[in-house]
Amino acid sequence: MNFNNIQNIIQTLIPNLPSWIVFLTSAVFISFLVINIVVMTGALTVWLERRLLARIQSRLGPNRWGPFGLFTPIADIIKMIGKEDIIPSTADKKIFNLAPIVLLVPVLLVFSVIPMSSNSFLGQLNIGILFIVGVTGFNTLAVFMAAWSSRNKYALFGAMRGVAMLLSYEVPMALSIVSVVLTTNFLLNIEGSSLSALSLVGIVEAQRIPFFILQPLGCLIFVTAASAEMSRAPFDMIESESELGAGYHTEYSGIKFAIFQLTEFLAPVATAAIISVMFVGGIRGLSFIPGSISLIAKIFVIVLIFIWIRATWPRLRVDQIMNFAWKFLLPLSLINIFSQAILLQIFYSSSSSISNAELWIIAVINWFIAGISIFILAKLFGHKGREKNIPIPSQLANMEFKSE
DSSP states (O other): OOHHHHHHHHHHHSTTOOHHHHHHHHHHHHHHHHHHHHHHHHHHHHHHHHHHHHHHTTOOOSOSSSGGGTTHHHHHHHHHHHSOOOOOTTSOHHHHHHHHHHHHHHHHHHHHTSOSSTTOTGGGOTTHHHHHHHHHTHHHHHHHHHHHHHTOHHHHHHHHHHHHHHHHHHHHHHHHHHHHHHHHHHHHHHHTOOSOTTSHHHHHHTOSSOHHHHOHHHHHHHHHHHHHHTTOTTSOGGGOHHHHTTGGGTTOOHHHHHHHHHHHHHHHHHHHHHHHHHHSOTTOOOTTSOHHHHHHHHHHHHHHHHHHHHHHOOOOOHHHHHHIIIIIIHHHHHHHHHHHHHHHHHHHHHHSSOOHHHHHHHHHHHHHHHHHHHHHHHHHHSOOOOOOOOOOOOTTTTOOOOOO
16 A cells, blocks of 8 residues: 555545645555554564563563563553653753654654655655665764753763764765665666666665675675664663663653663664665565565564674774774775776676676675775784783792701
């Protein structure tokens, strides 16, 4: 069911209705439907993540409310709604109340432009990828708003760490997106398509070979930077419990804290949707499987990978996180852009078209470049380990003491 079908249904049920009212009613209905589906997805993600983390750590996990603990997120929501909403006396109340909404709304907006089918209404937005980059940038603002308005030093420490990290990792993430747009533009121009290289539908249509195979370095950079943008392990220094309590939302309680938690568990789903569209083909898949089912399956697998990373990787130090962004990911992203542009130009100049066989050759070369680049940068900037201090034997070590 798409936007046009909903408009037709409304016009059939209520004839002679002005077109602008039909359009507005359809938009409100789709928005209501999408928001509710996204919220339920967040609740299921909470259950799935807690359950899998427990099994990986040899625990049972949620198992009291409903079969296999499926109703635990609902019980948590009811509990948080019943909690007292405490606002510190020194807090800036307007910004304090606004921060959770500023953090949640961009995540919901990301889902609105994900193409669930080839004729998706908002998925055909010709600047869809720029829209996603723009709305996700509010994450940094919301984190600092929450910490600064609460007047808590631990929250502010967490926010300052978070802002530094988020701004650092936005650079390589944006450069990895540039390589995707560059490749999409080449392939769409060759095929004579009228789709924009900045639209998510155009990126999906250009993936004759999934981009995670064609440009593995770009996919690796984006996934790593996106994990940092979500402040998930091993990049969760923004709310290191052992040092900063709860981090930037230390002073929040009740429904506001529930919104922060919902956003935290919705972020991997939204990021997985973006990754599946940009690098795994989105709705493209086997011919006998509907495109929306293929997309949901890819999102599910990527979310499982995020959960596995959280369960197995330890938290990095602040200096390690910053060094990794500027000394490792940034050079890799520049290498990825230049190598991809040179390869596409070479193959395009030779035959004015690129076949699937030539794309596979480009993929093999890119995998080789990725391996060499990672090896060289790891040797240059990687952890070299501590040199073992060889103890100097003391002159008194071999002395014999004779008793008189």
